[in-house]
Amino acid sequence: MQLYVRITPRSKKFRITLVKLPDGSEEVRINITEEPEKGKGNAELVKQLSRITCGNVMIIRGATSRKKLLEIDGDEQQILEAIRKAACH
Structure with a gap:
């Protein structure tokens, strides 16, 4: 599956956050x-x-950018569930 992410470097710890956008997506x-x-x-x-x-x-696009397109091998539902579980709400 492909997934867009936004990266913030130099943080105190590794952390995933899901943010609701105005259009309803995350x-x-x-x-x-x-x-x-x-x-x-x-x-x-x-x-x-x-x-x-x-x-x-794998990073498909955005190797030098904060916005990246990733390719993650595996079942899409399982990947999304794992990311949701790891995310801080």
Whole structure:
């Protein structure tokens, strides 16, 4: 499945937040602890999301941007449920 996420680097801890948008959809926002340089932030994002979703995670678009398009291997419903469980509300 493909998933758009918004990243905030240099946070105190790794955290996933789901934010309701005015159109009724949800945006996945992820705080990462690493700096956004030399791929450190992207590596943390891929590692943590792979652990949470139990699937292979690849960055398809946005490797140098805060908005990223990810490809996550696995069942879409299971992936979304895992992200919701890991999210801080």
